[in-house]
Amino acid sequence: MAFNPSSMSKVLVRATNWLGDAVMSLPAIRAIRQVFPRAQIAVLARPSVADLYARETAIDRVIVYPALKGLGARREFARRLRAERFDGAILLQNAFDAALIVWLAGIPERIGYRRDGRGMLLTRAIPVPEPGDIPRHERFYYLELLRRAGLIERFPESGEIRLDGIGAAREGYNITSFAFEAMEIDVFGDTAVIHSRYSQVANWDQNNLSNVYRLTDVWARGVSGWQVVARHSSILG
Secondary structure, three states, X not given: OOOOHHHOOEEEEEOOOOHHHHHHHHHHHXXXXXXXXXXXXXXXXXXXXXHHHHOOOOOOEEEEOOOOOHHHHHHHHHHHHHHHOXXXXXXXXOOHHHHHHHHHOOOOEEEEEXXXXXXXXXXXXXXXXXXXXXXXXXXXXXXXHHHHOOOOOOOOOOOXXXXXXXXXXXXXXXXXXXXXXXXXXXXXXXXXXXXXXXXEEEEEOOEEOOEEEEEEEEEEEEOOEEEEEEEEEEEOO
């Protein structure tokens, strides 16, 4: 049966669980908005990445997906999703659990890669790309799902992945001193991981952010050169 995006007024996107993957999935989420310009798009995300998705203008709302233990807890969460009456779900996350939840929720259209034994739970089980089928940058893994599902005809133009809401987040941020104290770089082919330690004296919106931090940057080399694709910092002091 032909797929008709105009028939969907509410779309649920199951987000990836890890920060780096979440950043890589943003081009796909922005493409989903182009496919469903008038639909309400909700993202189901773990608490660790919910804030990143909440900044995105392509997303109408974020539903936090907590850690659930047992089938009973999953059925209860799915019951809440069922009450939302979503027309379709697009699974950017690969696990069996992602398909189980939207199946239990009774969402009529369920699109995702056919992997982890979950194909029977999907209405559109998309074959996983083979090595060499798509460009190496991870963003294309999520975009290819949309292309193979018939949601887009071609990949959007590639470029740096920029986060929405950066300007607003910077307002009210004041830093009086900043210093790197250590740095370690590990290169794995076209990926580099940089671990560093830094101290700062700063405040944001009257909140004291002065401390010692550990920063991890993940860089990827693409056609336009090296670029940061993920960043995480944690307090050491």
